[in-house]
Amino acid sequence: MLICMTNDDESSKILMLMSHRGFIWGPSPEIYNPVKGSYEFGPLGKLMKNNLENYIRKLFRKHNFWEVQCPLISPEIVWKASGHVERFFDYIIQCENKDCNNLFRVDTMLEQMGYDLTEINFNELQEFIEKEKIKCPDCDASLGKVAKQNLMVTSQLGFPSSEFILRPETATTTYLTFPRLYNFYRTNLPIFVFQMGYAFRNEISPRKMLLRTREFEQCEGQIIIRPDQELDFEPYEEKKNYKIKMWSAKAQEQNDKKSVKISLKKAIEQKIIQKPAYAWLLYLAYDLVKGLNIPEKNIRLRQHKNDEKAHYAHDAWDLEIKSKIYGWTEVCGIHDRGNYDLTRHQEYSKKKQLFVPGLKKGEKIIPHVLEIAFGVGRLFFFALEQAFKFEKERNLLDLHIQITPVPFAVFPLMKKPIELQSIGRKIYEDLIENDISAIYDSAGSIGKRYRRTEEIGVRYAFTIDHQSMEDNTVTIRNIEDMSQKRVKIDELIQLATNLLHNKTTFEDIPEI
RNA sequence: GCGUUCAUUGUGUAGAGGUUAGCAUCUCGGGUUUCCAACCCGGGGACCCGGGUUCAAUUCCCGGUGAACGCACCA
Numbered sequence: 001m002l003i004c005m006t007n008d009d010e011s012s013k014i015l016m017l018m019s020h021r022g023f024i025w026g027p028s029p030e031i032y033n034p035v036k037g038s039y040e041f042g043p044l045g046k047l048m049k050n051n052l053e054n055y056i057r058k059l060f061r062k063h064n065f066w067e068v069q070c071p072l073i074s075p076e077i078v079w080k081a082s083g084h085v086e087r088f089f090d091y092i093i094q095c096e097n098k099d100c101n102n103l104f105r106v107d108t109m110l111e112q113m114g115y116d117l118t119e120i121n122f123n124e125l126q127e128f129i130e131k132e133k134i135k136c137p138d139c140d141a142s143l144g145k146v147a148k149q150n151l152m153v154t155s156q157l158g159f160p161s162s163e164f165i166l167r168p169e170t171a172t173t174t175y176l177t178f179p180r181l182y183n184f185y186r187t188n189l190p191i192f193v194f195q196m197g198y199a200f201r202n203e204i205s206p207r208k209m210l211l212r213t214r215e216f217e218q219c220e221g222q223i224i225i226r227p228d229q230e231l232d233f234e235p236y237e238e239k240k241n242y243k244i245k246m247w248s249a250k251a252q253e254q255n256d257k258k259s260v261k262i263s264l265k266k267a268i269e270q271k272i273i274q275k276p277a278y279a280w281l282l283y284l285a286y287d288l289v290k291g292l293n294i295p296e297k298n299i300r301l302r303q304h305k306n307d308e309k310a311h312y313a314h315d316a317w318d319l320e321i322k323s324k325i326y327g328w329t330e331v332c333g334i335h336d337r338g339n340y341d342l343t344r345h346q347e348y349s350k351k352k353q354l355f356v357p358g359l360k361k362g363e364k365i366i367p368h369v370l371e372i373a374f375g376v377g378r379l380f381f382f383a384l385e386q387a388f389k390f391e392k393e394r395n396l397l398d399l400h401i402q403i404t405p406v407p408f409a410v411f412p413l414m415k416k417p418i419e420l421q422s423i424g425r426k427i428y429e430d431l432i433e434n435d436i437s438a439i440y441d442s443a444g445s446i447g448k449r450y451r452r453t454e455e456i457g458v459r460y461a462f463t464i465d466h467q468s469m470e471d472n473t474v475t476i477r478n479i480e481d482m483s484q485k486r487v488k489i490d491e492l493i494q495l496a497t498n499l500l501h502n503k504t505t506f507e508d509i510p511e512i
Numbered sequence: 513g514c515g516u517u518c519a520u521u522g523u524g525u526a527g528a529g530g531u532u533a534g535c536a537u538c539u540c541g542g543g544u545u546u547c548c549a550a551c552c553c554g555g556g557g558a559c560c561c562g563g564g565u566u567c568a569a570u571u572c573c574c575g576g577u578g579a580a581c582g583c584a585c586c587a
Contacts, residue, residue, distance in 0.1 A: 016524085019522090019523085020522070020538090027578085033561095033578065034577095034578070034579095036578095083587095087587065090585080090587095092513090092585095102513065102514055102584080103513040103514075103584075103585090104513095104584080105585065108585085138514090149585095151586095152587095168587075201587080203585090203586070204513080204584090204585055205513080205584085205585065205586085207586090212586070310587055311587075393549080394548085394549080413545095413546065414544095414545065414547095416545095444549085445545070445547090445548085445549075445550070446545095446546095446547050446548065447547070447548035447549055447550080448548085448549050448550090449548090449549090450549085451549045452549080463547065465546065465547075466546060467546090475547075477548090482548070484547080
């Protein structure tokens with residue numbers, strides 16, 4: 001069975017169409033027993049993901065980030081240094097009663113029983129449980145042995161083989177290039193760098209389609225920066241009046257249910273955030289998501305409370321999107337990692353190349369890192385999900401033109417006369433020649449073809465009719481309101497290019 | 513991992529211990545059609561896997577696998 005039903009009608013319709021129209025398939029491989037939480041991007045999904053990635057790339061490049069690509073596999077020491085080996089596993093324990101058989105995370109179980117975790121030595125958990133005679137919280141039977149659940153994926157390499165780790169995040173692999181980047185940047189900080197690629201996590205229970213998978217693509221931008229620069233950050237000055245919706249840790253603790261929309265400047269004045277450079281990253285995340293036509297009411301930035309921060313984070317905010325299907329979900333984490341990473345890599349590698357000159361003469365410091373980390377799959381899922389609009393007559397996929405898989409369609413009004421088709425083919429080929437994604441379709445009635453393409457996010461359709469044969473014009477139809485104008489075939493490529501790059505709008509097209 | 517529910521063409525479903533496994537949608541070919549899922553003709557496509565009961569199982573039973581949801585988990 002494919003991605004299946006929820007009770008909600010709209011949700012199941014969205015999930016059905018995602019699969020039916022070739023965006024997302026899975027769990028994969030469907031013809032064998034699928035692997036939990038593994039999905040395929042179908043033809044339209046792959047095109048859309050490419051576009052989404054390029055949209056992100058373009059935005060990062062606009063802000064002077066450079067892209068790098070690092071290996072997926074790295075020796076264990078890298079992840080020891082990063083802190084992942086130490087923290088990226090759970091201690092689990094299972095009830096021995098076969099009827100219960102429940103599995104618990106030891107730390108949360110003990111916490112719920114009222115133990116103070118700070119007083120427990122985790123190397124002696126087993127002894128602790130035996131000493132305290134701890135029983136299953138659900139059925140009071142005795143518990144089995146404490147086991148480690150590793151959340152990282154490992155693999156074997158070499159002859160004889162030794163164990164390597166598949167990266168659980170891209171960020172760390174980016175930091176490893178710091179000495180090289182520092183030279184590339186001619187020893188100027190801050191360094192702006194990003195990486196897009198796969199990461200792997202042995203998630204206990206993958207759920208909710210692309211929202212929780214074991215292999216997933218990340219796009220993580222890093223600003224490697226001196227502490228003084230974090231407070232005096234030029235890009236921030238340009239954007240300090242930009243307003244974002246923030247839900248601070250304090251507000252959450254005071255049970256304020258709603259985020260407030262305030263400017264970056266105000267957020268700093270009110271000490272909701274501390275550093276201008278960090279504030280600017282919140283802007284970047286917000287702006288990127290808003291640019292995908294995701295309604296602002298469905299976007300917010302939520303600060304991590306102290307107990308949910310990752311081991312490396314000084315401050316952490318999540319950009320969350322309110323999914324039509326799954327509710328508020330994180331798509332982007334913005335982390336103030338301080339100098340945690342580079343300090344650790346300095347210690348573990350014993351190389352002294354990670355120091356840079358500080359402000360005072362002779363001072364050597366380890367630079368700080370500000371990180372913005374997107375889950376590409378999640379962003380993809382939300383951009384797609386939010387775009388579905390079910391109208392009376394039609395299903396509309398209202399995707400941003402820059403990420404929609406196929407922005408243009410070419411239709412001969414009818415199959416006959418054949419000349420309609422030859423004009424259409426020519427236009428189609430011209431579009432493709434000019435790197436403009438399009439489809440050509442002559443099957444069925446024109447109305448049917450409009451309906452079909454509306455459902456996959458086509459923005460504009462060019463239709464060749466009998467008048468086309470006389471005066472070299474075609475109609476262009478706007479998906480949004482189904483309105484049409486006539487345009488000259490000669491000017492069509494230029495027009496499509498301009499529409500694609502938001503250099504013109506449908507309204508701007510002159511009537512002829 | 514636990515629990516609940518479920519498993520029939522691509523999708524949504526009907527169905528009975530013995531059926532050419534039905535319907536809608538989809539899809540393909542042809543006809544028709546001068547702009548919004550029209551119509552006509554013709555074609556295509558399914559009983560999750562293994563075992564048991566039975567003369568006979570897609571249907572009943574057991575097991576497996578998978579899915580949705582809930583619990584737990586989510587660096």
